[in-house]
Amino acid sequence: MRHLIDTTDISVAEVDQIINTALDIIDNRAKYAEACKGKKLATLFYEPSTRTRLSFTSAMMELGGSVLGFSDAASSSVSKGETVADTVRVLGCFADIIAMRHSKEGAPLVASHYSRVPVINAGDGSHAHPTQTLTDLLTIRREKGRLDNLTIGFCGDLKFGRTVHSLIKALSRYEGINVVLIAPEELRLPSYIRREVCDKNNVPTREVATMEEVMPELDILYMTRVQKERFLDEEEFERLKDSFILNPERMKAAKPDMIVLHPLPRVNEITRDVDNDPRAAYFRQVENGKFVRMALIYTLLKWAEEQPVEGQTPRLRGEEVHNDWRCSGRQCISNAEDVDKLFHPTAEGEYRCAYCEARVK
Numbered sequence: 001m002r003h004l005i006d007t008t009d010i011s012v013a014e015v016d017q018i019i020n021t022a023l024d025i026i027d028n029r030a031k032y033a034e035a036c037k038g039k040k041l042a043t044l045f046y047e048p049s050t051r052t053r054l055s056f057t058s059a060m061m062e063l064g065g066s067v068l069g070f071s072d073a074a075s076s077s078v079s080k081g082e083t084v085a086d087t088v089r090v091l092g093c094f095a096d097i098i099a100m101r102h103s104k105e106g107a108p109l110v111a112s113h114y115s116r117v118p119v120i121n122a123g124d125g126s127h128a129h130p131t132q133t134l135t136d137l138l139t140i141r142r143e144k145g146r147l148d149n150l151t152i153g154f155c156g157d158l159k160f161g162r163t164v165h166s167l168i169k170a171l172s173r174y175e176g177i178n179v180v181l182i183a184p185e186e187l188r189l190p191s192y193i194r195r196e197v198c199d200k201n202n203v204p205t206r207e208v209a210t211m212e213e214v215m216p217e218l219d220i221l222y223m224t225r226v227q228k229e230r231f232l233d234e235e236e237f238e239r240l241k242d243s244f245i246l247n248p249e250r251m252k253a254a255k256p257d258m259i260v261l262h263p264l265p266r267v268n269e270i271t272r273d274v275d276n277d278p279r280a281a282y283f284r285q286v287e288n289g290k291f292v293r294m295a296l297i298y299t300l301l302k303w304a305e306e307q308p309v310e311g312q313t314p315r316l317r318g319e320e321v322h323n324d325w326r327c328s329g330r331q332c333i334s335n336a337e338d339v340d341k342l343f344h345p346t347a348e349g350e351y352r353c354a355y356c357e358a359r360v361k
């Protein structure tokens with residue numbers, strides 16, 4: 001059974017296949033109108049969402065399927081203490097595919113270990129957001145015509161921004177990618193991503209203090225919101241929240257064909273008067289999210305039909321089980337629910353949690 005928990009669960013060729021399917025859907029909507037007729041998508045959203053949940057819903061409806069689920073965990077039996085593992089075992093009786101968003105990092109991976117239907121990670125804590133990445137890749141393909149030989153600046157909250165983590169992982173598999181990181185000291189990209197993704201894949205990566213110093217070089221500026229909900233210290237959030245603001249004055253220094261992406265929601269990091277600049281691609285990006293989720297649902301259901309369902313025991317992916325170890329991740333599912341503690345060794349001889357990628361405590 002194939003799931004999408006991390007961007008790298010699918011090969012570059014499979015990413016291209018999904019993007020090409022999305023492009024075919026855009027050109028031939030009627031052809032896919034009954035592609036998932038009789039199939040059901042369960043949307044299990046333990047954390048707020050506008051775009052992801054509703055684009056999944058809209059995607060399944062446009063494929064001729066139907067949707068069930070919850071958008072507030074308090075209205076489900078989770079509020080009575082039901083675990084992620086039990087919840088997906090139950091949902092497998094009602095639905096053909098599951099999209100899950102959770103504030104605990106690694107919750108969708110736990111779900112995939114117990115589910116008899118494909119599980120899609122719709123965002124887990126600050127960790128990963130692979131379907132936003134597919135959205136971003138489709139948008140870059142449509143706007144720039146390629147996924148290689150690009151200089152991309154990531155700006156804002158690179159520490160908690162799960163969309164940034166997933167997109168860097170995805171782009172590092174293409175040739176000629178240059179990454180520029182524009183963030184305050186406190187919100188820098190986690191060092192393991194820089195080391196184990198960028199450095200390992202020979203992706204030139206540099207950190208700069210201001211947007212101005214790199215604006216003329218960028219093909220893509222990927223703006224992000226400072227994520228208030230992830231901060232423990234409100235004073236720190238207040239101090240950092242206005243660190244980088246994109247406005248028309250700053251856009252003057254950008255290339256005429258640079259594009260501005262943002263996973264949204266935005267707060268004030270892009271001023272409203274940038275919206276009418278043709279380079280502002282973030283609302284076109286939202287619509288691409290629906291098309292790429294249509295392609296993903298269609299593809300995962302096709303793969304599920306081709307591959308026999310395995311037993312309902314946890315299926316590990318080469319990780320080691322150490323139930324006497326503890327993950328250092330504050331928001332890791334392994335510190336919230338009774339799950340096997342899974343770790344994988346790194347090239348540096350450390351162990352990293354399979355759920356949230358934090359180190360062993």
Ligand code: CP
Pocket residue numbers: 048049050051052053123132263264265
């Ligand atoms: N981009 C994104 O994940 O938006 P939502 O939180 O509204 O789903």
